Amino acid sequence: MINKPMLTVACLTIALSVFSGCGGEPKTPTVQSPPAASSTNSGTSAAATDMKSAANNANQPNTQSGTPANNQTAAPNVSQTGSQSGSSGAAPGTVGKAADSSLSKPGAIQVVTSPESITVLVNKQQALPESYEPKDLVYPNVPFTFTEKIDKRKMRKEAAAALETLFEGAKKDGISLAGVSAYRSYATQKTLYNNYVKQDGEEKAKTYSALPGHSEHETGLAxxxxxxxxxxxxxxCFAVTKEAKWLDSHAAEYGFIIRYPDGKESITGYQYEPWHLRYVGTQLSKELAQKNLTLEEYFNAVPVQSRK
Ligand SMILES: [Zn+2]
Structure with missing residues (x-):
């Protein structure tokens, strides 16, 4: 097992390079935090980072909103199945093209226009509006590594229900899962980011902390x-656990994807995060799994490996 210090170093190293590592993920203590009435912190601290790539994020979110009609990369309905293979396949409608052209400009940040879409694409270039707050957040009825009823236990209703089914499915296979961190508000992300800036300066903070609006946890779907x-x-070290292997094999059956898969770092901008699940609905999750595509590839919106 990799110990913590090593991980820290690894994360830092990665964060300082092009990709962000340990993105968005709370460095949660590896404890099954029992009812200890600790602060609301079990995982928020070092966490919430959704580390940012310095290379592609020179701008603050919301500095521009692009062309509203086109920069909505999240097709509300996932009826585009099979219409593209990922790489240079034409994106359905204007979706992929808009995203692609904007993403080809280094530092260009776009604000998504349908943040409530189940398939919304949020990444280092696509931000949620500052005012966005999911309207249907609930507490999924699954165990977490902490007991407090706090924001980071919440998910949007549909995702929460799917998560419950996933946990049940895992249990039937002898796999016991626990939630670590789910929803995070824009305000929370902003506070975290600002604290990092105070602590380390803006340039450095950007290399390891997500700018507000850019953490997928803010969707309530992750x-x-x-x-x-x-x-x-x-x-x-989670990657080698039986839980991670089960998730890798079965998450898609329940509408979830491993959002930052191994080997796709240059596409997602994040290092492999076998623990970060994103709900996209079963239709899309199964297609992505089957074709081995990330959301960026699906929407033809690859940030780092921009095509000519
Ligand atoms: Zn995460």
Missing amino acids: IDVSGSNGKCAAQN
Whole structure:
């Protein structure tokens, strides 16, 4: 097992390079935090980072909103199945093109126009509006690594229901999962980011902390999970656990994807995060899994490997 210090170094190293590492993921203590009435912090601290790539994020979010009609990369309905293979396939409608052209400009930040879409694309270039707050956040009825009823336990209703089904499915296979961190508000992300800026300066903070609006956790559709023992929660060593292997094989059956897969770092901008699940609905999750595509590839909006 990789120990913490090593991980820290690894994360830093990666963060300082092009990709952000340990993105968005709370460096949650590897504990099955029992009812200890600790602060609301079990995982928020070092966390919430959704580390940013310095290379592609020179701008603050919301500095421009692009062309509203076109920069909505998240097709509300996922009826585009099979129309593209990922790489240079034409994106359905204007979706991919808009995203692509904007993403080809370094530092160009776009604000998504349909943040409530289940398939919304939020990444280092696509930000949620500052005012966006999911209207249907609920507490999924699944165990977490902490007991407090706080924001980071919440998910949007549809995602929460799917998560419950996923946890049940895992249990039937002898896999006990626990939530580590789900929803995070824009305000929370902003506070975290600002604190990092105070602490390390803006340039450095950008290399490891997500700008507000850019963390997928703000959608209410993402959650970091671990085994119920909390071991390796949101850490690289989670990758070799049976829980991670189960998720890799079965998450798509329940509408979730491993959002930052191994080997796609240059596409997602994030290092492999086997613990970060994103709900996109079963139609899309199954297609992505089958074709081995990331959301960026699906929407023809690859940030880092921009095409000519
Ligand atoms: Zn995450």
